Amino acid sequence: MDGYVMTCGRSRGDAEEDLGVLGEEPPRAWWHSYAGTTDPGRPTLLVEADADGWRAYLGGIPTGPAGPDGGGEDGADDGGGAASGFALAFAGGPGEEASGGVVRLVARWLEDLAEGRPDGPVSACLRRHFPAGTLERLRHADPREAAEETRRLLARTLADVAWLPAPGDAAGPGRPAAGGEPPAWIGTVHHRSSRERFVLRVEELLSGAEGRALLLNRVGGPAQAPPGRPGERLSVLTDRPAPALDAGPVALAGGGPSFGTLSARALIVAGAVVAVGCVVWVLWMATA
Numbered sequence: 001m002d003g004y005v006m007t008c009g010r011s012r013g014d015a016e017e018d019l020g021v022l023g024e025e026p027p028r029a030w031w032h033s034y035a036g037t038t039d040p041g042r043p044t045l046l047v048e049a050d051a052d053g054w055r056a057y058l059g060g061i062p063t064g065p066a067g068p069d070g071g072g073e074d075g076a077d078d079g080g081g082a083a084s085g086f087a088l089a090f091a092g093g094p095g096e097e098a099s100g101g102v103v104r105l106v107a108r109w110l111e112d113l114a115e116g117r118p119d120g121p122v123s124a125c126l127r128r129h130f131p132a133g134t135l136e137r138l139r140h141a142d143p144r145e146a147a148e149e150t151r152r153l154l155a156r157t158l159a160d161v162a163w164l165p166a167p168g169d170a171a172g173p174g175r176p177a178a179g180g181e182p183p184a185w186i187g188t189v190h191h192r193s194s195r196e197r198f199v200l201r202v203e204e205l206l207s208g209a210e211g212r213a214l215l216l217n218r219v220g221g222p223a224q225a226p227p228g229r230p231g232e233r234l235s236v237l238t239d240r241p242a243p244a245l246d247a248g249p250v251a252l253a254g255g256g257p258s259f260g261t262l263s264a265r266a267l268i269v270a271g272a273v274v275a276v277g278c279v280v281w282v283l284w285m286a287t288a
Contacts, residue, residue: 001092003154008085022138023147031057038216045215049205059087062119094208101158107199121164129153182251184228186236201235
């Protein structure tokens with residue numbers, strides 16, 4: 001599994017700027033294709049999987065507790081390019097052992113967001129392994145050496161996620177009755193069942209299934225969500241207030257047939273087979 005750590009901050013005035021990757025650049029910045037539906041400076045979570053493997057991106061993770069002006073303590077505008085946010089990118093193949101750490105990271109950070117704490121346990125875990133001094137040193141180190149150290153620190157971060165405090169059960173309504181989940185849907189991060197289903201979808205994607213799981217902070221409801229591609233399994237979450245999603249996930253246009261549709265089609269086909277069999281039997285008896 002490949003892993004990359006990127007930082008952003010205020011290097012000139014009040015403008016939020018990308019301060020670069022720690023070490024070598026990833027082969028492709030595929031997450032830029034979502035610029036119209038999510039602000040990378042705010043919490044963003046993107047997971048894709050296809051025949052080439054899976055890719056995951058977590059952006060907008062604060063480098064410190066929010067200050068009175070909304071910025072992180074470590075991201076104060078001192079004109080020296082201090083980091084104010086982390087972004088993590090991963091890529092791998094189906095069933096890699098390390099991918100379990102990515103699933104746990106996704107699940108724990110969704111709980112942080114649901115609790116209104118983007119600077120919560122996940123952010124604190126990253127700060128422990130990537131303090132300001134380490135970030136500054138890696139930014140100016142040899143790219144290959146910086147990439148190797150970054151991967152080691154990132155592996156330790158993922159291992160530590162398993163020991164983070166368990167998420168509380170008070171954040172969001174309970175789980176509704178199972179069954180009938182559409183293949184393409186949108187929900188809110190503030191609904192517990194939507195978060196759980198999202199994590200299950202991420203686990204499927206990292207285990208070999210194809211599709212997408214996206215937390216998009218510029219999407220406020222079904223009308224703004226990206227349409228599912230034909231046959232695609234797509235899960236979308238928003239962190240914006242969305243009363244229409246308070247009761248749970250809502251189906252999106254596109255995507256493959258739902259479980260109910262598949263069952264109905266199976267019954268129709270089975271009925272047709274039985275009907276044809278009856279006709280053949282009657283004709284055979286008439287000519288016997």
